[in-house]
Amino acid sequence: MPRLSAKSATLLVLAALVVVSPLFFPSGYYYRVGALIFVNGLAVTGIVILTGYAGQISLGHAGFAGIGGYACALAPVHLGLPPALAAVLGVLISGALAYLVGRPILRLKGYYLAVATLGFGILVSMVLNNERQLTGGPDGIIVPDLGLRGLLKDWGLNISNGEFWYFFCGIALLIGAWIALNLRQSPTGRALRALHGSEIAAQTVGIDVARLKLQAFVISAVYASVAGSLLALQNKFITPDVAGFMHSIEMVTMAVLGGAGSVLGAILGAGVLTLLPQVLTVFAEFEQLVLGLVMMLMMIFLREGLLPSLLRKLRGRDE
Amino acid sequence: MTLLSIEGLGIAFGGIKAVHDVSLKVDPGEIVSIIGPNGAGKTTLFNMISGIYQPDSGCVLLEGEDVTGMAPFRLASRGMSRTFQNLQIFQNMTVLENAIAGFHLQERGAVLADLLHLPSSRRRARAAEAGARALLARVGLERAADREAGSLSYGSLKRLEIARALALRPKVLLLDEPAAGCNAVETEEIDQLIAEVAASGVAILLVEHDMKLVMRISSHVVVLDQGEKIAEGAPAEVSRDPAVIAAYLGSEEAAHADG
Numbered sequence: 263m264p265r266l267s268a269k270s271a272t273l274l275v276l277a278a279l280v281v282v283s284p285l286f287f288p289s290g291y292y293y294r295v296g297a298l299i300f301v302n303g304l305a306v307t308g309i310v311i312l313t314g315y316a317g318q319i320s321l322g323h324a325g326f327a328g329i330g331g332y333a334c335a336l337a338p339v340h341l342g343l344p345p346a347l348a349a350v351l352g353v354l355i356s357g358a359l360a361y362l363v364g365r366p367i368l369r370l371k372g373y374y375l376a377v378a379t380l381g382f383g384i385l386v387s388m389v390l391n392n393e394r395q396l397t398g399g400p401d402g403i404i405v406p407d408l409g410l411r412g413l414l415k416d417w418g419l420n421i422s423n424g425e426f427w428y429f430f431c432g433i434a435l436l437i438g439a440w441i442a443l444n445l446r447q448s449p450t451g452r453a454l455r456a457l458h459g460s461e462i463a464a465q466t467v468g469i470d471v472a473r474l475k476l477q478a479f480v481i482s483a484v485y486a487s488v489a490g491s492l493l494a495l496q497n498k499f500i501t502p503d504v505a506g507f508m509h510s511i512e513m514v515t516m517a518v519l520g521g522a523g524s525v526l527g528a529i530l531g532a533g534v535l536t537l538l539p540q541v542l543t544v545f546a547e548f549e550q551l552v553l554g555l556v557m558m559l560m561m562i563f564l565r566e567g568l569l570p571s572l573l574r575k576l577r578g579r580d581e
Numbered sequence: 582m583t584l585l586s587i588e589g590l591g592i593a594f595g596g597i598k599a600v601h602d603v604s605l606k607v608d609p610g611e612i613v614s615i616i617g618p619n620g621a622g623k624t625t626l627f628n629m630i631s632g633i634y635q636p637d638s639g640c641v642l643l644e645g646e647d648v649t650g651m652a653p654f655r656l657a658s659r660g661m662s663r664t665f666q667n668l669q670i671f672q673n674m675t676v677l678e679n680a681i682a683g684f685h686l687q688e689r690g691a692v693l694a695d696l697l698h699l700p701s702s703r704r705r706a707r708a709a710e711a712g713a714r715a716l717l718a719r720v721g722l723e724r725a726a727d728r729e730a731g732s733l734s735y736g737s738l739k740r741l742e743i744a745r746a747l748a749l750r751p752k753v754l755l756l757d758e759p760a761a762g763c764n765a766v767e768t769e770e771i772d773q774l775i776a777e778v779a780a781s782g783v784a785i786l787l788v789e790h791d792m793k794l795v796m797r798i799s800s801h802v803v804v805l806d807q808g809e810k811i812a813e814g815a816p817a818e819v820s821r822d823p824a825v826i827a828a829y830l831g832s833e834e835a836a837h838a839d840g
Contacts, residue, residue, distance in 0.1 A: 441696050448695035448702050449688040449709065452674075456682045459671030466631065466669075467749060468657030468686040477692055523673075 269443040272526045276439055280432035284425075293424030299536045300431035301492045303529040304438045306516045308485025311442055313514070314522035315451055316478040317458030318368065319376045321510050322383025326356040326483040327490030328390055328505025332397060334494045335405045345408050349491035353484050360483030361476065368475040383510045390502035402501030405494045427496040434492060435529070438485060442525050445481075454478055486513070519560055521567025530569050582645065584609050584784040585661075585753045590629055590639035591808075599625045600808045602639070607753065607784040612775065614787045614795045614816075617805035618828060623788045624666055626805070627757050630786070631663045632656050643753065658686055662751035664742040666758045666788070670730050677726040679741055680713035683748025687712075716744040720774065736763040743774065753784045760791050772798055796820065804828065 266274070283296060305327060312318050333352030337343040343351060367378040390397050397403060411426045421429075445451040457464035457471050464471055494500040503509065512535065520531020538556060542549045564571035585607040592600050600622040607613045615623050628634040630641055632653040640649040643659055651659075671679050681688070688709035694702040717723045720740040725733060733741065739759055746754060756775065760768040768791060776798055779785050789795050795802065795816065802819040804812040806828040812819055819825055 444698040444702075445696055447706070448698070449685065449690060449705055450692050450695040452678060452682055453685055453689065455674055455678075456671045456685075459673045460669045462633065462653070463665070463669035463671065463745075464682070465633075465653035466657055466663050467683050467745060468654050469682075470654050481692075481696070 269440075269447070272443060273436065273440060275526060276436055276529065280429070280436065284428070290422065290424050293422070293428040295536065295540060297424070297427040297431045297496060298493075299533045300428075300435040301489050301496075302513075302516060302532040302536050303435050304431070304492070305486050305489035305513050306520070306528045306532045307435070307438045307442045307525055308482035308489075309513050309517040310522060310525050310528045311445060311454070311485070312478050312482035313517055314524065314528065315446065315458065316454040316475055318475055318478065319372070319514070320379040320479070320482070321376050321507075321514065322379035322381065322386075323482065323486045323513050324505050324507070324509035325383040325386035326360065326486035327493070327509065328386050328502065329356045329359065330487030330490030331405075331494035331500045331504045332390060332403070332490075333487075334491045335403045335500050336396065338406045345406050345495060346410075349488065349495070352487045352491050356483045356487035357480050360480045364476045364479040368472065368479055380507070380510070383505065383507060387502055387505045387507065390505055397502070400502060402499055405498050405500055407498060408495045431492055431496070434488065438488070439525050439529065446525075450474070450477065515557070519557065519568060521570040524567070524569055527567050527569030531567065534568065583607070583642075584644060585630075585786065586642040586645075587626075587630060588640050588642070590626065590636050590641065592625060592629055592634055592637050598808050600629065600636075600805075603803075603805065603808075603810050604639075605786075605803050605810075605813070607786050609752070609782045609784050610779055611800045612779045612785045612787060612798055613801045613803060614789055614799040615803045615805060616789065616792070616795055616819075620807075621805040622808040623805055624757060625808075627663065627755055627786075627788060631661060631755055657749055660749075660752035661755070662746040662749040662753070663755035664739075664746050664757055664759060666761065668735075668738050668742060670738050670741060672729075672731040674730055675726070676722060676728050676730050676733065676741060677710070677713055677717065679730050680717050680722075680726075680744050680748060681706075681709045683716070683745035684709035684712055686749065712748065713744075716748055717741075719747075720744045721770065736767045739763060740767075740771065740774075743771070747778065751783060753786065754778065755786045757788045758790060759787070760789060760794055768794060 284293065287293065309323065312320055330349065330352035333355060334345050334348045337348035337351050338345055363382050367375060370378055391400050411423065414421065453464065453469045453474050457469055457474060461471050490504055493504060516531040516535045517528040519535060520529065521527025538553055539549065542552050545552045560568065583606045588604050590600060590603045591598065603626060605613060615626065617623055625634065629636045632651050635650040640647050643661060648656060648659065671682060688705040690701060690705050714723065714726065717726055720743055722737060722741060722744065725737065730741065739762065743759060760771050763771060772794055775785060787799065799816050802813060802816050803810060804819060804825050811824045811828060812822045
C-alpha cells in the first residue's frame with residue numbers, strides 16, 4: 263500500500279471527525295458546539311499560514327472576523343446583497359484592508375508587529391462599538407438568514423438548523439484545511455517557511471520577503487473574515503465581541519496550543535479550547551482558574567503544541 | 582567583460598571605518614580570494630556587495646550596471662548568489678526543502694495556483710525538486726535529503742549552503758569561508774567543487790582562512806588589513822609581499838600577547 267501523504271492523512275482525519283462525531287452526540291446541542299469548533303478551526307488555520315508557516319504574529323486578526331461578520335449583517339440591508347455575496351464582499355474588504363495595513367506594519371518584527379496588529383484590531387472593534395447608527399453598537403445587530411437550508415428543504419433534504427450549520431462549517435473547514443495544506447508544499451509556502459527560518463538567507467535566494475509576508479497576511483485575513491461571516495450567519499446575530507481583543511488572543515492561543523506549524527494541530531487546539539470551557543463548568547466559579555491552569559500546564563509540558571509534541575512522543579516510543 | 586566590479590567601497594560603524602576604499606574586479610571563470618586577519622573587514626565587504634549593508638561610499642557594478650545597495654533579493658534575480666560564514670540554513674525545513682528554496686526564482690508563480698494545487702504549481706514544484714536532488718547529489722548530500730536540516734553536521738551544512746547558492750544558477754558567487762569547520766577530505770571536495778563551478782564560467786569571490794585552499798585555487802588574491810586593501814596579485818606574488826607577511830605576523834603577535 264502506498265504511504266499516505268501528510269496532506270491526505272490530515273484531510274482524512276478531519277473528514278472522519280466531521281462525519282463520525284455526531285454518532286456520539288448526547289444531544290442536538292452538540293451540533294452547535296461542533297459548528298463553533300469548525301469556525302474557530304477555520305480562523306486558526308489562517309493563523310497557521312501567518313504564524314506557523316511565515317513566522318509572523320498578529321494580535322488583531324479578530325478585526326477581520328468582525329469585518330466578515332458585519333458584512334453579512336450590513337450588506338444585505340444597505341446594499342441589497344444576498345448574505346452569501348455579503349460574505350464575499352467581506353472577504354474582499356478584509357483582503358484589501360489587510361493589504362493596506364500590512365504593507366507598513368509587516369516591516370516590523372516580533373513584539374513591535376504584535377503591538378501594531380493589536381492596534382488594528384482595537385481600531386475595528388472601536389468602530390463597530392461606536393458607530394451605533396450603522397452597527398447597532400455594543401448591543402449587536404441582527405444578521406439575515408443564509409437561505410441555503412430552505413433551498414435544501416425544497417430539494418427534499420430536511421435537516422435541523424444545528425445539523426445544517428454543523429456540516430456546512432465542517433465542509434468550509436475541510437476546504438480551508440485543503441488550501442492551507444496545498445500552500446504548505448507549494449513554492450509559495452516553501453518561501454514562507456524559508457523566510458521564517460532565516461530572512462537573510464531567504465533574501466539571498468531571491469525571495470521578496472516583504473511581498474511574501476504581505477501575501478500570508480492577506481490570506482490569513484481572508485480565513486478570519488470567512489470565519490466571522492460563518493459565525494454571524496449561524497447565530498443570525500453579531501456583536502462587536504467578534505472583533506474584540508480577546509477573540510484575537512483566542513485565535514493565537516488555539517494555534518500555539520495545538521501546534522502552530524501544523525494545520526491539524528491548530529484545529530485540534532481550536533477544538534480543545536472551544537470544548538474546555540464546556541467541560542470545566544463542573545468547577546463552577548473556579549472554571550476560569552482551571553482553564554488558565556490547564557493552558558499553562560499544556561504549554562509547559564507540550565512546548566511545541568499539543569499535536570507535534572504528542573506525535574514526537576509516539577515516534578520516540580517506536581524507536 | 583568584467584562581471585563584478587567594486588570601486589572604492591567603504592563603510593563605517595559608529596565612526597570606525599570597517600572597510601575603506603576597497604576596489605576589486607572578478608571576471609567570469611575567475612576565482613578571486615579575499616584574505617586577511619580576523620576583523621580585516623572581509624565579511625563586511627561581502628555584506629556590502631550582496632546588499633545586506635548599505636555602503637557609505639563607492640559602488641558595486643554587476644555586468645556594468647550600478648547595483649550599489651540594491652536589496653539582496655533583487656541582486657539574486659540579477660545573478661548574484663552567496664553563502665554565509667555563520668550558516669544561514671532554514672533549520673525548520675528538510676535538507677531537500679533547503680535546496681529547493683534555492684530554486685525560488687525559477688519555481689515561483691501565481692499564488693492562487695499554489696493555493697489550489699493547480700497543475701502549473703505542481704509542475705513548477707516538481708522541476709525544482711528534480712533540480713534540487715541533482716544538486717544535493719553533486720555536493721554528496723543526496724542520502725540526507727529527507728532529514729531535518731538542523732540534524733546535519735557543520736561540514737554538511739556548509740555544502741548544503743553551496744548547493745542552495747548554486748541552485749540560483751548564479752553569474753557571481755560569493756563564498757564566505759566555505760571550508761571553515763570542514764575536515765581535510767571535505768575541504769578537498771569543496772575545493773574541487775569551487776574549481777568546477779568556476780570552470781563553468783561563474784565569477785567567484787571567496788573569503789577563506791584555509792591558506793592552502795586559497796593558494797591552490799585562486800586566480801587572484803586581495804589582502805585586506807584593518808579594512809583596507811594592502812596588497813593584491815597572483816597567489817605566489819601575494820604570499821611573498823612584505824606588507825602581507827607583516828599583517829599576518831602582526832596579528833600572530835597580537836594573538837600571542839592575548840594568550
